[in-house]
Amino acid sequence: MLKEELLQDALHYGKAFVHMGQTAQYIPELKNVSKYYLGICTIDMDGNVLEAGDTNIPFTIQSISKLVSLILAIRDCGADHLFHDKVGVEPTGDPFNSIVKLETKTRPFNPFINAGAITVASCISGKDSDEKFGRFLDFIRKLCRNEEISLNTAVYESEKQTGDRNRALAYYLKASGILEGDVEECLDFYFKMCSVNVTAHDIAHMSLVLANHGVDPASGEILIEAKSAKAIRALMLTCGMYDGSGEFAMSVGFPAKSGVGGGIAVPLVNHMGIGVFGPALDSKGNSLGGIKMLEYISKRLDYSLF
């Protein structure tokens, strides 16, 4: 049984590693965040919340937003079209912002690397970036059960100003015929969705919905089709921690999705949702303290998918 004491122990364990990581250096606004924050929140199927550390500090969702945009894109253009014509479902073994495979393969390997997520963003319905982002916000507020979720304008502007690598990926995808529509509108939406402020508690709730096959256990509302929730959990396991996914599967054994803001979302099927925040990142862009806390919990509970 998971108890708050165990989360406190995990926090204590994770904190010992934080000094070895650093905040995302390529996004100026994220560079300035203190790397010493660390927190973990769990919510079970009955709505019981356990927390330790910095669970109410807002941070930008970054790549965890790729879960939300993927659900919307599946809804808007269908899983068959999306996974057949636009993005694959295979891990790359390359960093999240890599461009190297775009020339040899027609579609991005998976929806979680930046090239894949930018493609997915282009598949979401909406006449422009504002309309797409409005739909994104409505949906993430439901997934997190928090009406207050909003854009961190400073981070959005910082990303937009410095996102030339993402711009390069997007224009390459446009030239290959994978990305359709206006590239700048698509990128604007992508930068916005990555720059939404959330807390570890919000991420725990989103993970809970994924763990409960797409249904919000509190309201009974179906937010994600069960089939999509299953596909997304599978993709989280194989690609959610980028080129660190294999190691994470071995050491922790849970499906997870990280973001360079320091968040990790972990849905434990039929059990609970976990949300982690720790902005000190490892060399792959995953939360260092966050991974250590999850490793600790997985070992102490002897709970892993494998």
Ligand SMILES: NC(=O)CC[C@H](N)C(=O)O
């Ligand atoms: N891994 C991440 O969280 C990357 C997201 C970030 N917004 C980027 O595009 O580079």
